[in-house]
Amino acid sequence: MDIRRLERKSDVLWEIPQRGQMRVPGLIFADTALLQDMDDKVCEQLGNVACLPGIVKGAMAMPDAHWGYGFPIGGVAAFDPGEGGIISVGGVGYDISCGVRSLSLGISRQEIMPRLERLMKELFSEIPAGVGSTGRLRLSMKELDKVLRDGAVWAVGRGYGSPEDLAFIEEHGRLEGADPSKVSEKAKERQLKQVGTLGSGNHYLEVQYVQEIFDAEAAEVFGLKRDHVVISIHCGSRALGHQIGTDYIQILGGASQKYKIPIRERELVCAPINSPEGKDYYRAMACGVNCALANRQVLSHLVRKVLKRVIPGVDCRLIYDVSHNTCKKETHLVDGRPKTLYVHRKGATRAFGPGHGELPDIYRHAGQPVFIGGTMGTCSFILAGTSRGEDLAWSSACHGAGRSMSRRQALKRWKGKNVVSSLKRQGIILMAASMKGAAEEAPDAYKDVRRVVEVTHRAGLARKVAMVKPMAVIKG
């Protein structure tokens, strides 16, 4: 990125000055090195987002930002419905509520090592992963509507997990306002056999151990101890979410014309939040969020089922479940006064700070856990939301490392079996449904997640709590 176009506000915050049709400035959280690696498209897309009606404070990009669809990936923007604010498909993304949940096992890596291979074989056989795979659940359309309305609450009601899990999921496992009648039959038909599946691409299930603790107090509250084992699951709303995005690109395309909202990129199509089309999209998107929450809850149940068989007596507690691709109705302070805003986070994590009412009581002083996935060969991070994050970016943080090499380049450079053997030499088991997928996801095809996390921490968006290292991975 050409940084001469930007104004440096601090060593980790840069501003794209307001110009032309921009209603607010663009704000990029990055250091010089991250910024120089960023695509110029991030700047262009932030400029486009800044022109949308009702945007408040700024069009923001997190330290892992890269070129996306309408919004940059790593983009955050809040809109005020009272000021004609809009809701946009591009601000949510296609894989609605793609996210990460982490479960703490309460045992050390030394204890799990003798049984790790068997555990992975059984998990790989229990958890449907990869293109063309279907889940074990066979839902009727009526039952799927309940999934879309009630999310993880539906799953717990069907015996997938315990009611205690719900306090540790954003929105307590169910986003209000979901209306399945706003979701197309095609979207539902695609999802009937996909509840409880992992997917492919960058989605994964990873057995990790805590290698380093940065914040002992928060780590203790989150149940993290050095050397202890954590299982993380990264996936989203599967086919349903994408079909909702595809359907509403068309619908909101018409709405953008109807409400005379100039659109600079097709995936930025939008409608006023209070318009019939805007309300319909929110209701459909909420179904996508609930589908993803239910999906991760069912996957957690499958993990616990296997654990019970392989390591009887192990306690598998949900640390938290975060979503990356959402639009949420939240109350934030604007000029010192509370206001209801629709916060779009596209490839960004909600990161509520200490004292926030939505957090479970035991996390009230620590802040919300935030999971930042790295690569299957390096490390991932657990952070906590800060009070400062509210002022900086509507309580938002980064979500991952971001690719440094395209999938095609990765396929030219590596073969899947070589990635498997290279990880094996590092003591990491990789089980992949597709060797092509394994090559595309090679650790060196990603940026260094440590740099992204360091800047997130220094900027005050979220603070470092622990670093986890992979022991074994399932890739779709």
Next chain:
Amino acid sequence: MGEKGLGKLKSAGWETFDHVADIGIRGIGASVEEAFENGAKALFSLMVDDISMIEVEDTVPIECSSFDLTGLFVAWINELIAQADIKEMVFREFTVEIRGVNLKGSAAGQNWVKSQAGRGIEVKGATFTEALVQERDGLWVAQCVVDV
């Protein structure tokens, strides 16, 4: 919409192209219909390990429409992905007829479970990024980035 990576076209066929996080698909043909058909082959080349191993056992009719030709290509690719999900199939051969911005066509292939083509990566859907349909050097090209 850009033309990144689109050099001089030599002959009909299909290929994939680079995108920072996802991947692009491109079909080239003597007609716009052939470009669409070849674009579909590029799509399924991503979803399996070896597209030539897909047997043709069943045919699914495909219909879609949009507001312009570029939108129609995105809609065609999205419809193929949706039908692959719903029918639990993987496709290899395609036919396309275009009238204005309406498409009638078909996709032929076989059930995923029976297929020996091997697993590639799941494509979630087509996007408008780098999307274009245009005539160039006497050939038609249809392309877009797909979200994986």
